[in-house]
Amino acid sequence: MDDILKLKSQVCFPVYALSREIINRYRPFLDELGITYPQYLVMMVLWENKLQTVNQIGDKLHLDSGTLTPLLKRLEQKGFILRTRKCSDERVVEITVTDAGKALQNDVAGIPGKVVEVMGITSEDLVELKEIVLKILNKAK
């Protein structure tokens, strides 16, 4: 009983620590491209779908406009995306990828593999991690 309590209290910190560890491992590679990890995630979402609204990006990454608006402005300043108001509904801001943004996709291709390698994670561990995290994440919605 005490074990269960102790487990519950210790399982959340490792997830938080691992998340930060992964982001820190991405940093040197992403620094070379001039983007941050959250910006990289936004670009990943946009590569899947060339045109998306701020809300659509937010739904996929679980981020709100308070986070995305300044982040998207930075990506625009760097020339990787364009932000334009939708004609048929001026409330909506549509995000599109520029040629420079598309070019980034090739540059990042090898990064996840390098990060996993540097961290010494095996493919089996990676599969197990992904499965259990997604299982819990899907239940939590």
Place this chain on the structure above:
Amino acid sequence: MDDILKLKSQVCFPVYALSREIINRYRPFLDELGITYPQYLVMMVLWENKLQTVNQIGDKLHLDSGTLTPLLKRLEQKGFILRTRKCSDERVVEITVTDAGKALQNDVAGIPGKVVEVMGITSEDLVELKEIVLKILNKAK
């Protein structure tokens, strides 16, 4: 081969998403106590050891003084800890828990269990999550 690449590129986001999801689930409970999740982690570390330096806390949570100094000042303002320069080495700041800080320990006791329950996580999943995350985290050092 393409599957492995795709897996690598998709496993980091779920960890990042789960970490934020957990912290967001903690928020309403911790709000009642007037502390944030990182502040809660610092108090956890301090309950294990009544007196610790800023560096010792940082080692355990993988946080530097740039994060901890303002966070600790906030905990001090709330009356949960005390910050004092060490006599024998004035460079070192020692952190101690106040009575109010000790009292918090009882208030948080049930929170991890409630969070796990609200998220619908089973004990088995929790064990599996903890094991794989710690395995990867330990390898990465």
Place this chain on the structure above:
DNA sequence: CAAAATTAAATTGTGTACAATTTAATTTTG
């Protein structure tokens, strides 16, 4: 022992996260 190196926090600056509010545009409804 004094200059150089090291160490511990603090500070500075940038970039998330997120709650809460605001603004402006579009729908809904009486």
Place this chain on the structure above:
DNA sequence: CAAAATTAAATTGTACACAATTTAATTTTG
């Protein structure tokens, strides 16, 4: 159709994270 409700972003304010630099104290070393 006009007032009320809703919606999408943006804004405001607080609190992390972390790199890089600074400050002050302590060690190390020539």
